[in-house]
Amino acid sequence: MTETCRTQPFSGQRPGTSGLRKPVKTFMQPHYLENFVQSLFDCVKEIEGATLILGGDGRYHNREAIQTILRMAAGNGLGRVIVGKGGLFSTPAVSALIRQHGAVGGIILSASHNPGGPGGDFGIKFNTANGGPAPETLTEAVYARSQVIDRYHIVSANHVDIDTLGEHRLNGLAIEIIDPVSDYARLMESLFDFERIRGLFRSGFRMRFDAMHAITGPYAHTLFERMLGAPEGTVIHGTPLADFGGGHPDPNLTHAAELVRQLSRPEGPDFGAASDGDGDRNMILGHRCFVTPSDSLAILAANATRIPAYHDGLHGVARSMPTSRAVDRVAQKLDIPCYETPTGWKFFGNLLDAGRITLCGEESFGTGSDHVREKDGLWAVLFWLNLLAVRGQSVAEIMTEHWTRFGRDVYTRHDYEGVDSARADTLMNALRSRLDTLPGQPLGRHLITAADDFAYTDPVDGSHTQGQGIRLILGEEARIVYRLSGTGTQGATLRLYIERLETRREYLQADAQRQLADLITLAGEIAGVAQHTGRDAPDVIT
Incomplete structure (x- = not known):
């Protein structure tokens, strides 16, 4: 009743x-x-x-x-x-x-x-x-x-x-x-060449997938170990637990530290990946190398026609505003549209439904395509496995070839978590008050060519979204973005995104934090990050 x-x-x-x-x-x-x-x-x-x-x-x-x-x-x-x-x-x-x-x-x-x-x-x-x-x-x-x-x-x-x-x-x-699991597994089998991936594992290829005691454990056991023939033990932390085993189910270099250590050892696996609490995010690792989510999206776009589901090419691609401009460079060479949207997967939905894009992604470890209307962690891992099987190269070799062809958008994100919300708002408002005066000013060896608070007009339904993050554009070469994240429940998370284009071959492999050291310092100084947050270092660096 x-x-x-x-x-x-x-x-x-x-x-x-x-x-x-x-x-x-x-x-x-x-x-x-x-x-x-x-x-x-x-x-x-x-x-x-x-x-x-x-x-x-x-x-x-x-x-x-x-x-x-x-x-x-x-x-x-x-x-x-x-x-x-x-x-x-x-x-x-x-x-x-x-x-x-x-x-x-x-x-x-x-x-x-x-x-x-x-x-x-x-x-x-x-x-x-x-x-x-x-x-x-x-x-x-x-x-x-x-x-x-x-x-x-x-x-x-x-x-x-x-x-x-x-x-x-x-x-x-x-x-x-x-x-x-079963319906999702059948969908994945329809998108990728499972037989080709089985051959990869038969060749002795070694992988570790960290489910972080979250939802993807049962999916990963079925897909990787049962359907694709990866050895038992390929999936670690594969049982979903109510407290995620006391861990933080965020697939990044800080919270998936055990997986990173395994991939860093001389005898470590060839490929590593992790997903988050609900299975929509992914982190991709090669042996002793990390693929930023921005680079991952760009590499998948550049190689999409090698995958059965995308053999006929892409309608277009999209990225969230804080995501690096790496995929933009791929889209330009492929002569397909590239859209820059606010953070939040819902902004990709209209573009996908209208058939304007096929692949999309966010720097916060989210990648997806038109097969669903969410980011999809295991889909991204399977895409990489299919690509590795087809190309017969290591993750590092694929990355190096990509950077040689398109240039490398050296990229980092610095997170200041649990910042007092009022202090975080004061920082952002102070930056907003200077947007009209910043263009034309030098920033180290760079010049600020534009500064704005990102706004987006949806090309499908005409809806308008404002206040999505402050951008300092340093020409085609570099960019700094400041944004408050709404995913936490305690205080505010201030995120700084710094990127710079590198095309010199001798510097393509350099460490991102060293390459961006000057911009990281300047980004903190121009916004008064230490002054406003009371922090002398970020909590998480990716």
Whole structure:
């Protein structure tokens, strides 16, 4: 029987670029999750009788939240909910299933790369019928509804068994528990030359994939070890845990340190990769070399026609504004469009749906294509494996050839995490106040040719987005970007992005931090980073 429960609004339920993320203890407050889910159901059109995809990355509170959402789905008249066994689904798998089943959308329970456990973070986001993250028009409507909500609908019911494959009925709602991996694995097999990759592993090729005790473990075991024949043990930390084994499921050089150490040893594997909490990010490593996400996107674009799914070429490419201009140079030589968008995968959605682009990516370890409407960590790893199998070269050799042909956009990102929000805002506002006077000023041996606060007008629907990060353009040679990230739940994360084009062959292999040392110092000085943050060094460097 459906109950209508009275409630009161909670402040601060505004979804960010990746949904609503808060500490677990916030979500565990009575009515907190229910309020947000009801606000969502109230704002999604044509929800009566519709199909919904539901799952998460297995973090703490995932299973309990699924039980609540199932009861609310029944209470709000949905027709079918497809749930991953154990409540598990990767974000790209949800995107694929939405498109496969013609669902009204999907609810993904994840805080992505944020830590989990009772003292960690929890999150919830909604992907729409195209498989992509909800646009701002919907997220703002949900937020507005959450601030006036006074009731929610829920069915009083027993616990639903989400650990056994099959169907259940709940007050007229059909609940289908499916294998979270099989449909996604079949999609990957349709895109890549699995037989060619099997041959790579038969040749003695060695790989390590770090699932970081997050969602991609079951997917990686199936794809790499069972379907592609990689030796057992190729996948490490492959069991999803509610607290990610006490680790931080962010695939970068700091948080995937064990994988980096393995690839750095003289006897280390030929190839390494890692993914994050919900499976949409990726880090790519060769033996003793790191591929920046910006370079990875550019290399995949330059080699796309070697891969079965992209044999006919690319419609275009897109990158987020802070991502280096490496893919721009590839697009120019391939004579295809290249779009620069704000950070947030939803901005790629219109371009993908309109057929304007085929590949896209962000510097924050996200890469994807038109097969889904999310970034896709395992897709990127499989793309690299297919490329390595076809080219018969090492990761380092492929990178060197790419830099020789296109030049190297030497790139780094410095993260200052947990900065007091007011102090971070003061820094950004001080920079904004100087944008009109900075062009024409020298910056070390460079000249600032332009300075702005990045804004974007969507070429498909004409929507306009402002305040996306401050850019200091140093001609075609270099660039500095300052941006506040919204992915954390404590304070603000200030991110500095520094890049410089290098075309001299004798310097192509030089260490990025040494190559960019002068610009790193100048970027900190011109914005007063130490003064405003109270920090003398970043927390994370990638």
